Amino acid sequence: MFEIRVICDPADTGRVTSALSGMFATGAVRQYPTRDGERTRLYVTADHRPELGPWPTPEEAYALAPSMVSEIGWTAQTAADxxxxxxxxxxxWLRKAALLDRIALQGEADGFHGDACEVATEAARRLIERDRDGEGDYHGAPYWPDHPASAADPRAYVRQEYTHWAKHH
Known part of the structure; x- marks a missing residue:
């Protein structure tokens, strides 16, 4: 366990606090004004997060998924409407990214190496970007959108989020 002290603009305290809690297991944040009263001092007790578990496998992620044909119809109709x-x-965006991931996985299993993997990865990056910008209600456990593992394997992030969505939708 360790203590972190941050001096920042008062308008940035929420963003700094969120970033710290995203990177570490944190306790309560204590706030005090700086001596000049223009900035804020933040003190937080923190510890390293425990090791994260593995990503869901494609089989786990898509166990409850409708057929790919059904999902193609749903994404096309939703976009058209x-x-x-x-x-x-x-x-x-989640269902589209999951569909493209499933198409890429099927192509890989069939020995076809077209651009489906690249398209699926790009759709996954778009979902991560939306989640990172706060435009989505992401699950984020164990990997949140800003986690380095999400950037390293965006399609796995889609599987994590789809697994949660499918179980709670």
């Missing part, structure tokens, strides 16, 4: 200029919600 949205008024022009209106953003699609997180469920759409």
């Amino acid at each position: 949205k008024p022009f200029g209106e953003d699609l919600d997180r469920e759409y």
Whole structure:
């Protein structure tokens, strides 16, 4: 266990606190003004997070998934039904990324090495970006969008999020 002290602009305290709790197992944050009163001192007791578990396997992630044909229909219909200029919600981006991951996995299993893997990875990165920017209600356990493992294996992040979504949807 260790103590972290941060001196920051008062407007940044929420963001700094969130970043610290994302990287470490933290206790309560104590706030005090600096001597000049223009900035804020944050003190937090922290510890390293425990080792994270493995990503869900594709079989675990997609055990409750509808057929790929059904998902293709759902994503196409959902995109077509949205008024022009209106953003699609997180469920759409999650299901689309999961569908593209499943297509890529099927291609890999069949020995076909086209661009499906690249397309699936790009869709996964888009989901991570939405989740990181706060536009989604991500599960984030054990890997949150800013975790280095999510950047290293974005398709695994999709499987984690889809597993949670499928069980709770």
